Amino acid sequence: MRYPALTLAAVMALAAPALAEPYKSVFPDRQPLQSATAQTFLEKLDYKRGKIALSGAGASLTVPKDFYFLDSADTEKVLADAWGNTPAGSKGKLGMLLPAKVTPLDAESWGAVVTFDASGRVDDADAAAIDYDQLLASMKSDTAEESERRKKAGYESIALIGWASPPFYDRTERKLHWARELQFGSNEKHTLNYAVRALGREGVLQMNFIAGMDDLPAIKAAIPDVMKMIAFDEGKRYADWVPGDTEAAYGLAGLIGGAAAAQVAAKLGFLAVALAFLKKGWILLAVGGVAALKWLFGRFRRKPQDPPAGS
Numbered sequence: 001m002r003y004p005a006l007t008l009a010a011v012m013a014l015a016a017p018a019l020a021e022p023y024k025s026v027f028p029d030r031q032p033l034q035s036a037t038a039q040t041f042l043e044k045l046d047y048k049r050g051k052i053a054l055s056g057a058g059a060s061l062t063v064p065k066d067f068y069f070l071d072s073a074d075t076e077k078v079l080a081d082a083w084g085n086t087p088a089g090s091k092g093k094l095g096m097l098l099p100a101k102v103t104p105l106d107a108e109s110w111g112a113v114v115t116f117d118a119s120g121r122v123d124d125a126d127a128a129a130i131d132y133d134q135l136l137a138s139m140k141s142d143t144a145e146e147s148e149r150r151k152k153a154g155y156e157s158i159a160l161i162g163w164a165s166p167p168f169y170d171r172t173e174r175k176l177h178w179a180r181e182l183q184f185g186s187n188e189k190h191t192l193n194y195a196v197r198a199l200g201r202e203g204v205l206q207m208n209f210i211a212g213m214d215d216l217p218a219i220k221a222a223i224p225d226v227m228k229m230i231a232f233d234e235g236k237r238y239a240d241w242v243p244g245d246t247e248a249a250y251g252l253a254g255l256i257g258g259a260a261a262a263q264v265a266a267k268l269g270f271l272a273v274a275l276a277f278l279k280k281g282w283i284l285l286a287v288g289g290v291a292a293l294k295w296l297f298g299r300f301r302r303k304p305q306d307p308p309a310g311s
Contacts, residue, residue: 020046057116058236110211120246
């Protein structure tokens, strides 16, 4: 897929270095929250747009006005303090991308956590040959086996319902996205696992969306813009790979099927963390192989119908 040409003015605007904007600039029409703690939390975050270098990934995101980016430190605060993730599971992220119409504390908020897997270049030679129906069947079988182990250990079952959005690979841009619909236990509210991957010379830039199934239409509409934001630096692009560079131990099918996530999970003790939280009945959302949990009712959130402070 080729993206539309940009005007010189647009290119210059997008190439501008990221500048942190204050809360009141990004959300000028918002009434103060009833919770002073929550309001202070939001006002201390740095909301960034423009060209953002992703340290350690050899890549950048160019974030337009319809979105904003939180850096690694602010992402850790959101994941741990606002969304109930473990402190250990909140660390090590490159940042987080959110739509400009919501704050991290809005009940309807969703965001994409950005990480980098430096496992080497992923060979995409299998791209045209992947049977996604067959791959889904294999993933369902693997999930069912894992679910049985979970139930024997006294935890909620997990079922892969199907593709929420089937895999799409842009061979020209070396970018991939797909989404899975998951069910935990008998919960009627299913979990959305939407993934964006950009392939580079040294590894894969990963964007994992923390969201519910209700967010699917909004995220699908945002995916073209999100894909355009990602760019690898000169020398770090997929085409810059030369024989002798590191190659990942999996191809595209393995990337989608979970081989990469499984490797990261093994390194980080993902299962132990996941089971500890699922024991408490919370919803698990996989973020780069690390357990990230978003409370159904965030500790700082107020309901949309609540009146503003002082009314």
